[in-house]
Amino acid sequence: MAALNRSGATGRGRRRGQLLLVGAVVLASFLVSLTLVLNAGVYAQNLSTRAGESVVDGATVTGGTEAAVGGLLEVAIDAAPDATATQTDTVVAGVAALGAQFGRNAAQERSYTNITYLGATEGTRLVQPAERNFTNATGTGDWGLVSGVTGLRQFRLNVTRATLVDVSTAANGTGDAFRVRLSDGEGHRWLVYVYRVGGETRVHATDVDSGATSVVCRDTTGSHSVVDVTAGTLDGERCPALELFDRRPGRLETNAGVTVEYVGAVVGGAPTVAGSYELTVDVEESVVDDGDFAADGSAAAPRAEAALYAVDVRLAHETRSLEYATRLRVAPGEPDG
Amino acid sequence: MGEPDRRGLSSVVGYALTLGIVTLLVTGLLWTGGGLVDGQRTETVRGEFEAIGQLLATDLATADRLVRAGDGETVVTVRRSLPVEVAGASYTVELVVGTPARLVLTATDPEVTVVVHVRVATNVVSSTASGGPVAVVYTGTGLKVRDG
Numbered sequence: 001m002a003a004l005n006r007s008g009a010t011g012r013g014r015r016r017g018q019l020l021l022v023g024a025v026v027l028a029s030f031l032v033s034l035t036l037v038l039n040a041g042v043y044a045q046n047l048s049t050r051a052g053e054s055v056v057d058g059a060t061v062t063g064g065t066e067a068a069v070g071g072l073l074e075v076a077i078d079a080a081p082d083a084t085a086t087q088t089d090t091v092v093a094g095v096a097a098l099g100a101q102f103g104r105n106a107a108q109e110r111s112y113t114n115i116t117y118l119g120a121t122e123g124t125r126l127v128q129p130a131e132r133n134f135t136n137a138t139g140t141g142d143w144g145l146v147s148g149v150t151g152l153r154q155f156r157l158n159v160t161r162a163t164l165v166d167v168s169t170a171a172n173g174t175g176d177a178f179r180v181r182l183s184d185g186e187g188h189r190w191l192v193y194v195y196r197v198g199g200e201t202r203v204h205a206t207d208v209d210s211g212a213t214s215v216v217c218r219d220t221t222g223s224h225s226v227v228d229v230t231a232g233t234l235d236g237e238r239c240p241a242l243e244l245f246d247r248r249p250g251r252l253e254t255n256a257g258v259t260v261e262y263v264g265a266v267v268g269g270a271p272t273v274a275g276s277y278e279l280t281v282d283v284e285e286s287v288v289d290d291g292d293f294a295a296d297g298s299a300a301a302p303r304a305e306a307a308l309y310a311v312d313v314r315l316a317h318e319t320r321s322l323e324y325a326t327r328l329r330v331a332p333g334e335p336d337g
Numbered sequence: 338m339g340e341p342d343r344r345g346l347s348s349v350v351g352y353a354l355t356l357g358i359v360t361l362l363v364t365g366l367l368w369t370g371g372g373l374v375d376g377q378r379t380e381t382v383r384g385e386f387e388a389i390g391q392l393l394a395t396d397l398a399t400a401d402r403l404v405r406a407g408d409g410e411t412v413v414t415v416r417r418s419l420p421v422e423v424a425g426a427s428y429t430v431e432l433v434v435g436t437p438a439r440l441v442l443t444a445t446d447p448e449v450t451v452v453v454h455v456r457v458a459t460n461v462v463s464s465t466a467s468g469g470p471v472a473v474v475y476t477g478t479g480l481k482v483r484d485g
Contacts, residue, residue, distance in 0.1 A: 019356070023363050030370040037374060040424040041381040058399060058413075062406045312408070323414040326407025 061317045070332035082305040111319040123309025124285045127278045128301040133271035136292035141266030148257035151282030154333030155229040163274040164196040178273040179263040185256035201225035205241040214241040230335045245335035282309040381424045382449045386442040390453030396473040401457035413475040416485045421469040431465045432482045
C-alpha cells in the first residue's frame with residue numbers, strides 16, 4: 001500500500017512537472033516572438049536612416065564633368081580664337097585626358113567613370129576685349145548684335161562706372177541711359193537699363209509691352225561693374241532684374257530665337273557707356289558677321305570670332321549601387337531656361 | 338464513530354484546482370500574448386514599409402535628377418538591398434502611375450498596405466518588384482522598379 005502511494009505521488013509530480021514545462025516553453029516562445037518583432041522594428045528605424053551614397057556620386061560626377069569640360073572649352077577658345085578646327089582638336093585631346101584622369105580617380109574609389117567626346121556645336125563669340133565705347137564698328141549707337149539665335153551664353157558686359165550716364169543730374173533721365181534690348185520670337189521684349197546715380201551703378205529691366213519695371217540692382221565696388229545678363233548677376237551678386245531667362249511667364253524663351261541689340265550707346269553725340277563685353281551664340285560666324293563688326297583678322301573691336309558654342313560628351317559612371325550613362329551637352333554660362 | 342477520513346479528497350481537490358488555475362493562466366497568457374505579438378507585428382510591418390517606401394522614393398528622385406541632368410540617351414540603374422521579409426512577412430512593391438506617382442507596399446500576412454507618394458518630373462511606368470534586392474531603372478521610356 002505504501003509503495004502504491006509513493007507511486008501515485010510520483011505520477012502526479014510528473015504531470016505537474018510536464019505542465020510547468022509546457023508553460024515555460026509557451027512563455028519562452030512568446031518572449032522570443034516579441035523580441036523578434038521588436039528587433040524588426042529597430043531594424044526599420046536603422047533602415048530609414050541609411051544614407052543614399054549613390055545620390056552624391058551621380059550628382060558629383062555630372063557636375064564635375066560639366067565643370068571640367070566647360071573649363072576645357074574656355075581654354076581651347078582663348079588659345080585659338082577664330083579657329084574652330086584647332087579648338088576642336090584641343091577639346092578632343094582634353095576630353096581624352098580627362099577620361100583617363102577620371103578613370104584613375106575612380107579606381108581609388110572602387111567605381112568606374114569614363115567620358116568620351118561625341119561632337120561640338122560651332123558658334124560665334126562676339127567680343128570687345130578692351131576698353132571702348134559700345135558703338136558698332138562704324139560708330140553707330142543703336143545696333144543689333146545677333147538676331148533669332150536659339151542659344152546664347154556668357155553674355156557679360158564689364159562697364160566703366162565713370163562713363164555711364166548719371167541720371168541724378170538735371171540734364172539726364174533714364175531715357176538717356178544705355179540699354180540692352182532683348183526680344184524673342186514669341187513677342188517678349190525687355191530693356192535692360194545700365195546707368196549710375198553718383199558713384200553707384202544701377203541696373204533695372206523693363207517689360208516693353210506691359211511697362212512693368214523690375215527692382216533696381218546696385219553696385220558701388222571698384223571702378224567697373226560686371227553685368228552678366230545670362231547668369232543674372234551684377235558684379236557677381238544675384239540681380240533679379242537680370243533673371244530674364246528663368247522660364248516664368250512673360251520671360252524670354254531661348255528656343256523661340258533671341259535677338260540682342262544695344263540702344264542708346266550714343267546720346268547727343270556722346271557715348272553713354274564704355275568698357276568691354278563678350279557674348280557667345282550658337283550660329284556660325286558667317287551668319288552673324290556683318291558690317292557692325294570689324295573686318296576678319298583685324299585687331300579692332302567689336303569682333304565676331306568663330307568659336308565652339310557647346311561640346312557633347314558621353315559620361316558613364318558605375319558604382320556598387322549605381323549605373324549611369326548619358327549624353328551631356330556642355331555650354332558654360334548658358335542660362336538654365 | 339470517529340471523524341471521516343478526508344485526506345484523499347483534499348489531495349484530489351487540490352490537484353484539480355492547481356491544474357485548473359495553471360491551465361487558465363497559460364490560456365490567458367497565450368490569448369493576450371498572441372494578440373500582443375500580432376499587434377506589434379502589424380505595427381512593425383507598417384513602420385518598416387514606411388521606411389522602405391521612403392528609401393525607394395529617394396532612389397526614384399535620384400534617378401529622376403540624373404535623367405534630367407543628362408541631355409538624352411540616358412540609362413540609369415539605382416540598386417538597393419531591401420529585406421526579403423519584413424517581420425516574417427513577404428511583400429511586394431508596386432509603382433503606380435498618377436499625379437503624383439505612388440509606391441504601394443503590400444504584405445498579405447499580416448494584411449498591411451502602405452502608400453508613399455513620389456514626386457518626380459520624369460515619366461513613371463507601372464511596375465512591380467518583390468522584397469529583397471530592388472532596382473530603380475530608366476531606359477528611355479520612364480522610371481520603373483524591378484527585382485534587382
